[in-house]
Amino acid sequence: MESEGKRSYRMGARAAALEATRARIVQAAAEVWSQRWHDEVTLQHIAEAAGVSVQTIVNHFGSKDALYDALADAVAAQTGLSRQAPVGDVPGIVAALFADYERQGDANVLWIAQMDRIPAARRAAAHARGLHRAWLERVFADRLPDAGREREHALDLHYAATDIYLWKLWRRDLGLSRADAERAMRDLLDAIDPRRDQHAQ
Structure with missing residues (x-):
């Protein structure tokens, strides 16, 4: 026995x-x-x-769609582990984001392009958007307004400044080096810092 x-x-x-x-x-x-x-x-x-x-x-x-969903979850989990950056450290934030985009950005762009006709791709894209917004709230907690429309507006600006399509524009369409593309994103993030207006007053 x-x-x-x-x-x-x-x-x-x-x-x-x-x-x-x-x-x-x-x-x-x-x-x-x-x-x-x-x-x-x-x-x-x-x-x-x-x-x-x-x-x-x-x-x-x-099924194939269930496997696609599992893959989206796995990518999201890996993204969470790879995007480690101190709050307010813009160079560190941009470097972490680019490390993620350089590794799987092309695949993500391909998936996003299919979301209008593939339900599984649409679910994956919606999940990724939610995770990215939550990440932005965490790493830019030092500069975002406390609540209300101004906070949402600031978040929208930061989302646009860090969106994967902006990475694609700089790295793939315009052919910028990674260093130049990271500098462009840092400059854009500095330009939309809500605290700039406060300091100017």
Whole structure:
């Protein structure tokens, strides 16, 4: 008869293996979807990239859209970990944001471009917008008005100044170096600092 210790170890090892497989599938999905449109990708494409069967993906996620949602959650979690910056440290904030955009900005732009016709992409984009706004509230807490319309207005300006499409404009469309693009964003953030008007009075 199997001991309790051996049974617990076996169950723990099985759970770890399942989690590793799940993570491998999500990583493969990220790689495939970073290069192709959502509706061009099949579960077979992802299965081949992950080295598993289509049935394994179905067992873990149920459907392609459910896998897409899981990928969006994983990207959001990774973004939260990578965007660590002290409150009010504009150079640090911009550097953290660019590290994120340089790593997965092109894939994010591709996903956003599909949100009008792909429900899963729309959900992912809405989730990302909420997370980005919450991040802005945290890292710019020292400069945002306390409440009301002025706070919302300031947040809107900071959102526009740090939006991924602005990164795309500078880095991809205009061909700026990363250093020059980061400088442009820092200058823009300094220009919209609500405290400038107070200091000028």
